[in-house]
Amino acid sequence: MSDARRRAEALSAHANVLSGAERATDTLELFRRTSTKLRRLMPFDSAVWAATDPETGLITAPMLVENLGSGEGCAAYWESELLEENVVPFRDLARAAVPAAGLRVATGDLPTRSARFRRLLGSQGVDDELRAVLRVDDRPWAVVSLFRMRGGAPFGPVETTLLAGLSGPLASLLRRFARPSASAAGTDAPAPGLVLFGPSGEPTSINEEARLHLSQLPQGPSIPSQLGLRLPIWVVATALQAQAIARGRERAGRARVRIRTVDGRWLTCHASCLSGPAGRPGPVALIIEPVAAADRAVIIADAYGLTPRELEITQLITRGLPTIEIASALFISPHTVRDHVKAVFGKMDVSSRGELVARLFAEHYRPAAPKAGRYPRRRDRSDSSPDVCAS
Structure with missing residues (x-):
């Protein structure tokens, strides 16, 4: 097969996967759509998709687990990831030039070199794991692991390249879901x-x-x-x-x-x-x-893809500083400040400083009428949903 044909097929595969992801309305739906599309292009038996905090890389809500064990098994998987010596841990993939890697390739076809395989995957019948970090602008927004059970072929370089190539586009879609919702509301915040x-x-x-x-x-x-x-x-x-x-x-x-x-x-x-x-x-x-209010602003700035300098300027705007004082504080010209402000307004779809402050704070955190009952019951759909791990 010629290089030109390989590139054409890769581009077609990417477009196929992203066409489904772009129609998702939340993170969990994006995970489901992407997993379904990927399985048709590169078969796998089980999968774990987990959102991550872009600042620390730790897993956060939501998580989608397909055809894998129990809640206790999920805990053991992440315990091994964080506490044991493993091959291609997510923290390394988050900084790697290629944000995806297969277990068998990384171990020279000796997966028992990985504590994760020795302790968990091997006994569960897993033969290979292809994992990736979904990142954009050096910020991790999700991690994914795809598993093939015994009898299946190891993940190859074409499949690794496909998943790595989806890292940035999928992360760009995921960070949109961290943006504030006009309907977001809740009860007054309780104590820690x-x-x-x-x-x-x-x-x-x-x-x-x-x-x-x-x-x-x-x-x-x-x-x-x-x-x-x-x-x-x-x-x-x-x-x-x-x-x-x-x-x-x-x-x-x-x-x-x-x-x-x-x-x-x-x-x-x-x-x-x-x-x-x-x-x-x-x-x-x-x-x-x-x-905290300042941290909430950082989350939303991440969601809109602001650069570090744009975030600095945005934070000074929320403190009420005019352009001249912002320029003085950052040792840049007022013209440069105005250029950055224009870029921030464009990314956050606002037209004034007042709208910007509202987008960062007021829309995201406004009180609502208290709900009946002291502690709303938290239904755990993991007990009945086949695509989320449960005990």
């Missing part, structure tokens, strides 16, 4: 919630504020606990990340993830390891709280 995890990772105690925050999270993979509720996999993974940092596996990492609630608000979930007597490892303290 606290969950404590024991040294072995089991949740041991929780306050009422944390229960309320957890009740507002989207449906998805979760694990049972002795606290009388199921813990979402995104919360568990944040606690695992804190353990990874304490063990020195993530020197520059942060155990912090932002999760969007069912009513369109954002929560921050961050964790750290405490010290016990004589310096021994203590519990992990995990705090869940509404995002």
Whole structure:
């Protein structure tokens, strides 16, 4: 086959996948559409699609798991990813020149070199895993793993190239869903919630504020606990990340993830390891709280694809600084400031500074009438949906 024909077929495959993704109305639908299209082009048996926090790369809502195990299996997969020595971990793919890699190719056809394969995948009948980070402007918006069971051929270079080529376009589509919704509303923000995890990772105690925050999270993979509720996999993974940092596996990492609630608000979930007597490892303290106003602006700026300089200028605008003072603060000319402001207005589809501030704050976080009942029941559709892992 000629190079020209290969390029033509690759472009056709990309267009085929993206044509479905572009019609998605939310992240979960994008995952489903893309997975369906990809399976026709490069067959696979199972898949995991997970949104990530673009700042830290940690998994967040939503997550789609197709034809794979239980909620406990999901937890073990991410525990291995964060705490064990693995081949092509997502944190490496996020920085790699090519953001996709196959397990068998990366291990020289010796997948047992990977702890993830030895501990989980091999016993589940998986023969190969092709994984990728969906990123744009060096920001990871999702991760994906495709699995082939025993008897299937390993993923080849053409398939790896196809998935890697979809990374940027899919990430660009995904970040749109972080934009504020005109209908986003919720109850007044409660106080920070606290969950404590024991040294072995089991949740041991929780306050009422944390229960309320957890009740507002989207449906998805979760694990049972002795606290009388199921813990979402995104919360568990944040606690695992804190353990990874304490063990020195993530020197520059942060155990912090932002999760969007069912009513369109954002929560921050961050964790750290405490010290016990004589310096021994203590519990992990995990705090869940509404995002600060400044952080909320950063999330939305990411969603609109603002550059670091455009974000700086946007933040100064929200503080009420005029063009001359912004130029002085950033050591650039007023003309350059105006050019950046024009670019920001274009990306965020506003025509004035007032509209910009409203887009960043008022539209995203306005109070609503309180709902009946103290704690809305959080239905866990993972218990009945075949395409999301459940226990």
